[in-house]
Amino acid sequence: MSISSISSINRYILWGIAAGRCQYEGCNEKLYQDPTTKSEFNQAYIAHIIADKPGGPRGHETLSEELGDDLSNLMLLCDRHHRLVDSHDVDGHSVSRLKEMKRKHEERINTVSGIDEEMRSHIVLYGAKIGDHGSPLTFKEAVNSMKPEFYPATDKPIELSMASPHKDEEDRYWEIQSESLQRNFDTELGRLKETTDVPHFSIFGLAPQPLLIQLGVLFSEIFRAKVYTRLREPETWKHPEDDAPIDFEVIKPDNTDGEPVLNISITAEIEESRIEKVMGEDSSIWKLTAPKPGKDLIRSDKTLENFRSRVREVFEEVKKAHGQDSLIHVFPAMPNSTAIEFGRVWQPKAELPMKIYDQNSSRDGFIETLTITKRQEARHDY
Known part of the structure; x- marks a missing residue:
């Protein structure tokens, strides 16, 4: 003693x-x-x-x-x-x-x-089954990935996920997951609005790309947010500090008389024949791609910024070429963070509606999943 x-x-x-x-x-x-x-x-x-x-x-x-x-x-x-x-x-x-x-x-x-209010961020976790694989998202991993730029505003994340017995080759899967994501977003953001000023969000998403695009539409650029990328080598959500940024390229079609299609080839090259199998040979295929498509390309915040700029560019170019009444058919092969940022760039009052497709080996190619329209814009009061 x-x-x-x-x-x-x-x-x-x-x-x-x-x-x-x-x-x-x-x-x-x-x-x-x-x-x-x-x-x-x-x-x-x-x-x-x-x-x-x-x-x-x-x-x-x-x-x-x-x-x-x-x-x-x-x-x-x-x-x-x-x-x-x-x-x-x-x-x-x-x-x-x-x-x-x-x-x-x-x-x-x-x-x-001693954290300044500007460094507080609400962690958003969204995971959905990809094929037979679940989503390994954890609050602890998200917290460690944010620091020292941001720190968690609360000791619990905003969880938008929903477990489903359905698989992504089933049409019912997309309907259920889309409705659940919208409902959870409205509920959680409504609850947050009652207890906080305009917040910052740190978004971690691992799900099929159409759902990540919808997540981005909900967390539009009106929100203050940072989207994190899941890297495989090394396995982390942090961007390496010394990696040089890359830019992206928009390739226009020779003929714009057909239905506008956007081929996003970043993690892998999507051959036009795979798109024509779904859309026919008369479609007008625009392409947004990286110099050398492959995995783990998004390794800096500047690279994500470059991606957003090219998305704005292609949205504007497609609208000019095809008119205000068109619908863009989107065939994506891209990392989780770019899928979310793609949705965030899309503005409901300015951009063309989109139909999102997803590659599904069980159904031998791309399938229709979600349609993003002006009537389905994110509902929020921030």
Whole structure:
């Protein structure tokens, strides 16, 4: 038991810099609330890193007395970790190890509590089954990917996903998922509107591309948002800081008399014969592509910015060439983030309606999925 008298001011300061949580690495338990009953009471222990007497845990002939009431030598701990470091495993908890735990905890609390309002962002998770594969989206992974540019505004994400027994080769799948996405968006954003000012969103989506495009339409450019890309090599949602951006190219058709088709070949090259199998040979195929289509091309924010610029360009060019009453048939092969950004660029009052197709091996080619029209614009009041 401690023999020193820790001053009231240092007790208060320690509680503040620890945010009332256990400072043992990986614990972070609230020390002012019972985890089971949620009753509020003080269950904290103030532990000495160097014991306040020479014969105590990590005690020292001279420093024990000098640091008995020194804030740098005090840690806020829960009961089990207080007993662990002072009784059960003293040898495993050196002075340097405990000081490092204290430093990291207090730095993290200072960073989080000192976040400017502009750095707070609501995490949006949207996942839907792609073929037989589910969506491996996690809140923790999203939080780690945001930092240090943004930090989570709340301790829970805005979850827009819906589990479905249907597969994406079924027409019913698209109807159910589209309706669910719209309904969840309206519900979650309506709830958020009641409790916050105009927020920022960090959007993480893994789903078939037509649904990601719809997600982007809902989170239009009116919203402040950042869209994250899922990279495969290395497996991460973070853009490498040193990767040079790439640009994209819009290739116009020789003849614009047919129905306008947009071939988006970024992750892979979509051969025109595959589109003509669905649309016929009289269609006018516009192409938005990368210099060398392939996976993991979106590796910088600037590359996404370049993509958005080319999408605006092709939307305007198609409208000029085919007229205000046309409908664009979209055949996409692109990363998750570009699918969402494609939808965000589309403006309901300015752009042509779109019919989105999806490649499905079970049905031997591209199939119709969703139609995006002016009547289906995102409903929001921000």
